[in-house]
Amino acid sequence: MKKLHAISWAALLLCASGAAFAQDKNVKIGNLNDMSSLYADLGGPGSTLAAQMAIEDSGLTAKGWKIEVIGADHQNKPDIGSNIARQWYDVDKVDVIVDTPNSGVALAVAAVTKDKNGVFINSGAASSDLTGKACTPNTVHWTYDTYALANTTGKAVVKAGGDSWFFLTADYAFGHALERDTEAVVLANSGKVLGKVRHPLNTSDFSSFLLQAQSSKAKIVGLANAGGDTTNSIKQASEFGITSGGQKLAALLLFITDVHALGLNVAQGLSFTESFYWDMNDQTRAFADRFSKRMKNGAKPSMVQAGVYAGVLHYLKALEALGGNPHDGAKVVAKMKEMPTDDPLFGKGQIRADGRKIHPVYLFEVKKPSESKGPWDYYKLIATTPANEAFRPLAESECPLVKK
Amino acid sequence: MFGVSTQALFGQLLLGLINGSFYALLSLGLAVIFGMLNIINFAHGALYMMGAFCAYFLLNWAGVGYWGALLLAPLIVGAIGVVIERTMLQWLSGLDHLYGLLLTFGLALIIQGLFQNTFGSSGMPYAIPKELTGGQNLGFMFLPNYRAWVVAFSLVICLGTWFIIERTKLGAYLRAATENPGLVRAMGINVPRMITLTYGAGVALAALAGVLAAPINQVRPLMGADLIIIVFAVVVIGGMGSIMGSILTGFLLGLVEGLTKVFYPEASSTVIFVVMTVVLLVKPAGLFGRSA
Numbered sequence: 001m002k003k004l005h006a007i008s009w010a011a012l013l014l015c016a017s018g019a020a021f022a023q024d025k026n027v028k029i030g031n032l033n034d035m036s037s038l039y040a041d042l043g044g045p046g047s048t049l050a051a052q053m054a055i056e057d058s059g060l061t062a063k064g065w066k067i068e069v070i071g072a073d074h075q076n077k078p079d080i081g082s083n084i085a086r087q088w089y090d091v092d093k094v095d096v097i098v099d100t101p102n103s104g105v106a107l108a109v110a111a112v113t114k115d116k117n118g119v120f121i122n123s124g125a126a127s128s129d130l131t132g133k134a135c136t137p138n139t140v141h142w143t144y145d146t147y148a149l150a151n152t153t154g155k156a157v158v159k160a161g162g163d164s165w166f167f168l169t170a171d172y173a174f175g176h177a178l179e180r181d182t183e184a185v186v187l188a189n190s191g192k193v194l195g196k197v198r199h200p201l202n203t204s205d206f207s208s209f210l211l212q213a214q215s216s217k218a219k220i221v222g223l224a225n226a227g228g229d230t231t232n233s234i235k236q237a238s239e240f241g242i243t244s245g246g247q248k249l250a251a252l253l254l255f256i257t258d259v260h261a262l263g264l265n266v267a268q269g270l271s272f273t274e275s276f277y278w279d280m281n282d283q284t285r286a287f288a289d290r291f292s293k294r295m296k297n298g299a300k301p302s303m304v305q306a307g308v309y310a311g312v313l314h315y316l317k318a319l320e321a322l323g324g325n326p327h328d329g330a331k332v333v334a335k336m337k338e339m340p341t342d343d344p345l346f347g348k349g350q351i352r353a354d355g356r357k358i359h360p361v362y363l364f365e366v367k368k369p370s371e372s373k374g375p376w377d378y379y380k381l382i383a384t385t386p387a388n389e390a391f392r393p394l395a396e397s398e399c400p401l402v403k404k
Numbered sequence: 405m406f407g408v409s410t411q412a413l414f415g416q417l418l419l420g421l422i423n424g425s426f427y428a429l430l431s432l433g434l435a436v437i438f439g440m441l442n443i444i445n446f447a448h449g450a451l452y453m454m455g456a457f458c459a460y461f462l463l464n465w466a467g468v469g470y471w472g473a474l475l476l477a478p479l480i481v482g483a484i485g486v487v488i489e490r491t492m493l494q495w496l497s498g499l500d501h502l503y504g505l506l507l508t509f510g511l512a513l514i515i516q517g518l519f520q521n522t523f524g525s526s527g528m529p530y531a532i533p534k535e536l537t538g539g540q541n542l543g544f545m546f547l548p549n550y551r552a553w554v555v556a557f558s559l560v561i562c563l564g565t566w567f568i569i570e571r572t573k574l575g576a577y578l579r580a581a582t583e584n585p586g587l588v589r590a591m592g593i594n595v596p597r598m599i600t601l602t603y604g605a606g607v608a609l610a611a612l613a614g615v616l617a618a619p620i621n622q623v624r625p626l627m628g629a630d631l632i633i634i635v636f637a638v639v640v641i642g643g644m645g646s647i648m649g650s651i652l653t654g655f656l657l658g659l660v661e662g663l664t665k666v667f668y669p670e671a672s673s674t675v676i677f678v679v680m681t682v683v684l685l686v687k688p689a690g691l692f693g694r695s696a
Contacts, residue, residue, distance in 0.1 A: 038525065040524070200672060202630065205423055208419050228525070239548045240546055261528065266529065
């Protein structure tokens with residue numbers, strides 16, 4: 001009897017360890033996005049498509065992996081976003097959440113992801129806090145951040161003589177972070193800030209704010225907003241004679257979908273920072289072609305959508321290296337940081353200890369209508385900031401994960 | 405005053421007036437429809453957006469510019485309004501307000517969803533007509549010619565509509581038909597047709613506002629959804645169905661909002677609702693409304 005007991009215990013242990021060694025190759029990706037409002041074109045359904053293309057290009061499905069992607073609308077509300085994230089992790093067994101524009105929502109989702117030990121690959125949100133004081137072992141911030149925007153556009157503008165600023169800031173986490181990071185750059189380069197005004201998210205009329213900017217007599221009106229807010233402020237700035245009156249606009253964050261929506265007549269001459277443009281080289285053009293063929297309106301990918309593609313691709317590579325088992329988020333992210341990144345859109349790079357993905361960042365200028373050869377041919381490259389200079393140095397990081 | 409120069413203050417007041425002219429034009433259409441049909445037209449924002457899109461299509465598909473659109477877009481969208489009234493709204497006459505509200509709200513969601521699905525959310529550019537580009541330096545602010553035109557034009561339209569309804573025979577029939585449709589019909593007047601045309605006219609006013617807004621904002625599927633709640637607040641504050649009330653309140657609230665943008669910009673999107681709450685507490689029928 002005693003012998004039988006021992007044998008059954010041994011058998012049970014064997015089974016248990018067998019289960020632990022079996023490789024789980026089911027992956028569920030959740031694209032949490034603004035699907036219907038001012039950021040829907042730069043992320044939205046296009047990000048779901050980008051994630052889908054990354055799955056196809058990873059070649060894992062041919063090797064027997066089961067990978068699916070689902071999408072949801074966070075409506076730019078942090079409470080709705082974190083509820084969806086919680087439900088995705090608890091009920092729908094989502095392994096990784098991608099994109100999530102709107103820094104307010106992204107910061108909330110990062111916290112939920114850490115609690116649930118999932119993975120959060122952010123592409124759309126800008127706040128540099130995601131890899132600063134709010135960094136977690138489960139977050140990777142892929143495409144760009146407010147520090148890089150300030151460091152590239154802000155510095156270039158101040159150096160070109162734009163030493164007095166007035167900020168038009170979207171009144172939530174993203175706008176505040178962008179204003180803070182840009183102000184620091186302006187002051188560090190011996191410029192000054194003459195004033196600022198904070199407008200509610202998704203405002204359609206900017207005339208009052210622009211008038212305040214005009215009467216401040218600042219040389220530069222810095223737009224610390226994004227998406228529809230930026231396009232409306234640019235359009236109305238030209239209406240109110242801001243640009244013809246000698247003041248200059250600095251669009252601190254502008255996406256190709258915004259330029260497309262504005263039209264080159266209004267947008268020409270604006271300079272701004274992005275980390276991806278579809279017309280950079282053969283690889284980016286090939287991807288953009290495939291992407292726009294599958295988009296309903298034939299749009300080219302924004303840098304946010306490109307970041308989703310590259311982020312998911314690298315995530316899947318890390319999973320393959322681990323042999324599966326996507327459920328321990330911190331472990332997967334650690335593997336992502338350990339492996340150097342290499343993808344057709346951003347080239348070679350790495351993910352730092354704080355979760356910040358590093359790559360070069362570009363200063364572009366919008367072409368004149370006469371220089372553009374057709375729809376989506378919009379940018380001229382002005383300058384490149386190398387990867388190691390573009391983002392906040394680790395030495396200055398407030399992230400607790402960074403050893404000092 | 406309070407650290408704000410009088411210069412800036414005048415500028416903001418003028419801007420408030422400009423925004424107010426949009427509120428007035430839109431709430432006027434709503435008030436006309438509510439006054440005559442007893443329908444709370446939640447589709448008004450979507451129809452306003454269709455007016456802007458109509459101007460865009462006319463320009464890019466038919467080569468009809470801004471001035472043509474100013475006439476054609478209200479007619480086209482107004483005709484769509486007539487179809488909506490004939491096929492859907494007329495079946496709701498005599499029922500509770502709530503049914504009209506629900507039907508038009510659903511309609512608005514469907515229309516906006518379709519446009520968004522087809523055209524994305526960032527919208528399309530629409531240029532200011534050549535004749536109205538540039539602006540005047542008023543000393544205290546730079547006034548774009550186009551905005552000045554918007555104020556003048558919508559004032560004319562608002563007063564014209566008020567005049568037709570309050571001071572003409574047609575208007576008298578309309579007002580009588582809402583009071584006692586049976587009696588007016590007995591006098592040989594086709595009441596259902598009059599109601600249909602009234603809805604069409606209210607819709608045309610929304611579309612007109614849409615054409616006026618197209619060069620200022622992007623032509624976006626959600627441009628009406630963003631505005632409609634504010635416009636409803638305007639109508640409620642003015643007194644549901646009161647024509648003059650909605651015009652005056654429209655301009656007034658534009659001013660209040662403009663001032664908020666100077667003194668505490670963060671509250672500019674909520675100040676109208678604060679006003680609404682206060683007004684409803686003090687005067688439940690609205691500023692110009694008759695108590696039921």
